[in-house]
Amino acid sequence: MQYIAQEPSEKQLKLDRERSLMAQVARLHYIEGHSRTEIADELAISRFRVARLLTRAQETGLVSISINDSGVLDDALSKHLGDVTGLDECVVVRSGGSALEVRDQVGAAAAKFLGNTLRRGDVLGISWGRTLTTTAEHMSGLPRISVVQLAGSLSGDLSSSSVELVRRVSDISGGDVFPIFSPLIVTQAATAQAIRSQPDIAGTINLWPSVSTALLAIGGWKTNESQLIDFLTDAEVRTMKKQGAVADIAGIIIDAQGEVVDAAFQERAIAISHSQLKKLPRKIVVAVGAAKSAATIAAIRGGLVSGLIVDSDLADALVADPAF
Numbered sequence: 001m002q003y004i005a006q007e008p009s010e011k012q013l014k015l016d017r018e019r020s021l022m023a024q025v026a027r028l029h030y031i032e033g034h035s036r037t038e039i040a041d042e043l044a045i046s047r048f049r050v051a052r053l054l055t056r057a058q059e060t061g062l063v064s065i066s067i068n069d070s071g072v073l074d075d076a077l078s079k080h081l082g083d084v085t086g087l088d089e090c091v092v093v094r095s096g097g098s099a100l101e102v103r104d105q106v107g108a109a110a111a112k113f114l115g116n117t118l119r120r121g122d123v124l125g126i127s128w129g130r131t132l133t134t135t136a137e138h139m140s141g142l143p144r145i146s147v148v149q150l151a152g153s154l155s156g157d158l159s160s161s162s163v164e165l166v167r168r169v170s171d172i173s174g175g176d177v178f179p180i181f182s183p184l185i186v187t188q189a190a191t192a193q194a195i196r197s198q199p200d201i202a203g204t205i206n207l208w209p210s211v212s213t214a215l216l217a218i219g220g221w222k223t224n225e226s227q228l229i230d231f232l233t234d235a236e237v238r239t240m241k242k243q244g245a246v247a248d249i250a251g252i253i254i255d256a257q258g259e260v261v262d263a264a265f266q267e268r269a270i271a272i273s274h275s276q277l278k279k280l281p282r283k284i285v286v287a288v289g290a291a292k293s294a295a296t297i298a299a300i301r302g303g304l305v306s307g308l309i310v311d312s313d314l315a316d317a318l319v320a321d322p323a324f
Contacts, residue, residue, distance in 0.1 A: 019062070025050055026057045073109060074312060081308065081315050084324045085300055089117075089284065089307030092315040102288050102311050107134030110286045110309040114215070115141055122212045125150045125272070126169065127250040128162035129217025129227065131286045136165055142173040148207045150214065151251040151271035152184035154231050178204040182270045184251050185231060189267040196270065208272050213282045216305075219248040220295035228253070240265070247295030249285070249304055250277055256294070258302015278303045285309070290317035297323050 028034040040047045057063040074092045082090040093109045095102040120143040126132060127150045147170040153161040163179045170177035180201055186192050196205060219226025221241060228248045229237055240262050244255035251271030253261045260266060260274045284307040287296060292314055299305045
C-alpha cells in the first residue's frame with residue numbers, strides 16, 4: 001500500500017510558526033539577556049507581543065524556570081516559625097538534595113549562626129549527632145570559649161564521637177575543653193555513679209550549670225530516627241515506647257509532653273539531667289527532616305529548646321502542626 005504524505009493545514013503551519021517564534025524570543029531573553037524592547041526591535045514585533053510570547057512559553061512548558069535556593073536562609077519562614085513556636089531564635093534553611101546534602105546545608109547555617117552569636121568567655125555545651133558533627137566541620141573563626149561535653153559517647157568511631165566533637169570545636173575557638181571519657185550508657189546505676197565521681201568527669205559535670213549555650217541534636221522515636229535506639233536492647237526500646245517515648249535529647253528520653261521516660265534508665269546514663277538542661281538559658285537544637293517534627297515538639301513542650309536551626313521541610317511540618 002502506498003502512503004501519500006498530507007500537507008499540514010494552515011492552522012498547523014501557523015501554530016508551528018508561533019512556537020518557533022516563541023522559542024526564538026525565549027532564547028533571546030532568557031539565554032542571551034536581551035530586553036523585551038531590544039527583542040521587539042530586532043524581530044519587528046511589538047513589545048506587548050514579546051511579553052505575551054514569553055508568558056505563553058512558560059504556560060506551555062517551552063520554558064521552565066527553577067530557583068536553586070538550597071542552603072539559603074528563609075527569613076520569612078524563620079520569623080513565622082518563631083511566632084508559632086514562641087521560641088526566641090529560629091533559623092530556617094531552604095533545603096534540597098539528598099539527606100546528606102540537606103544536613104550539610106543546615107550544618108553550615110548553624111556554624112555561621114553560632115559564629116555570629118557566641119561571645120568570648122561563653123561556655124558552649126555540646127551533645128552529639130550527625131548534624132552537630134557537620135556543624136563542627138563548618139565552624140571557623142569562633143571567639144575564645146570553653147567547650148563542655150553534655151553526655152558520654154555512643155559511637156565506637158572516634159571520628160564521630162562526642163569527645164571528638166568537643167575537641168574539634170575547642171581547637172577552633174582556642175579555649176578550654178572539658179570532655180567525658182565515658183560511654184553514655186552503662187548497665188548498672190551504681191557503675192554510672194562511680195564514673196560520675198571520677199575527678200576528671202566530675203569536673204566536667206560540675207560545669208554543666210554554667211553552660212551559656214547548649215548545642216543539641218534530637219532523636220525521633222516514632223520514626224526510629226535516633227542513634228540512641230541502636231545502642232539499646234529491643235526489650236528496652238519496646239518498654240520505653242510503651243511508656244510514651246517520642247524523642248531523646250542529650251541522652252534524655254522524653255514523652256510527647258517533654259517529660260522524662262524511664263527514670264531508672266536515666267540513672268544509668270552519663271548525661272546532663274532533664275532539670276539541668278531545662279535551666280540552661282540558651283538551648284539551640286539543630287535538626288533536619290519533617291520526620292523529626294513530633295520529637296521537636298516534645299522537646300519544646302518540655303522546655304528543652306529555646307532556639308531552632310532547621311531545614312524548610314521540618315519548619316513547614318512544625319508550623320502546620322495543630323500542637324501550636
